[in-house]
Amino acid sequence: MKTLLINAHPDFTNHNHFSVQLQDKFIEKYKNEFPDNKLTIINLYDLDIPRIETDGLLAIWDKQKSDIALNSTEAVIAKQSAALLTQFKDYHRIVISTPLHNFNITSRLKDYMDNIIIARETFKYTESGSVGLMTDDYRLLLLQASGGVYTNNDRYTALDFAPNYLKEMFTNIMGFSQFDLVRTQGTNTLSADKVWESANINLEKAFRLFYEK
Template sequence: MKTLIINAQPDFLNDTHFSVRLQQLFLKQFSERFPNEAPAILNLYDHEIPRIETEQLLAVWNKQQAGDELTVDEAKIAETSNQLLSQFKAHHRIVIVSPLHNFNVTSRMKDYIDNILIARETFKYTETGSVGLMTDDYKVLLLQASGSIYTNQDRYTPLEFSRFYLEKMFVEMMGFDSFDIVRAEGTNVLSADAVWQSVPQQMKLAFSQFYGE
């Protein structure tokens, strides 16, 4: 099963982060389940991800729509964006590794989504609304670490915009079959052991669903 891990942790080389530990746990289970395979790993903060700015994606899209020739720099931006999109579409299992930043996804993750949420590629517009095109057994799993706890049905629960945003974009907009989440939460209020206590079981259940076991 072709799997793409999208690591949106800015400090992705620091294995003290719970989000990085979540990725390591996933990789351990993956190697046990698929000993002859290896997932592709894209560390977003180790790459230049094109952004929606006047001198980047906006310039590229406007010129492409007008049929104008791109500059050398714009052509490189277009090529990078196309490569990200092609890589994304080629993997039917998407794993997002991320901390929760101010209740939402990291800035580089948002930039990445701007390169893959493309009309006529991953969704299309119709007279009755948009329709997802990623409907051929695509699934997404979010591995998220957060300083607070968002599952207590209190004031923090509706502020977990990251989960809601990603689920809506992947399932409702792009047509993914499923969205699941494994949380390491309360990293700023609980001990490390308490944070990790439920994680292995969460991962085991999510992994089984992710690969249809």
């Protein structure tokens, strides 16, 4: 199954990080399940990702609305953004591997999202609200590591912004048919064995659902 894996960790080559280890476990399962398929992996902190800035995407979008020609620098940025969008739309299985940074997604992942949540490309506006355009069995699997535990129905549960944001953007806004989440949580408070006890079980279940026909 053709799959795009997006690593959103700044230190993506360091396999001591729980999110990177969880990603490694996913890759191992993928290779065992689909030995003849190639898994496409991109590391966001190894890419030049356009940002919403006055001399970046903001200027480009304003000019495109008014049918004004882009300058040479803007043309390069527009091409980079279009390439990210094209690649994203070409995969019906998307995996995001990320840690939490200050209770939210990493800054580079937010920049990436700003290049794929594009009106008339991945969603459209209507009089009754926005409608997702990615409805042809697109699925998202989130692999997330966090120092705290967010499933104990305590004050941290209300701070579970990252997965809620991603779920709503992919399913509610862009129209993905499925969102699954596997956590390695409590990495700063629990033993590694305890962290992986539930994560391994959840990964097995999520992996089956993710590729279920």
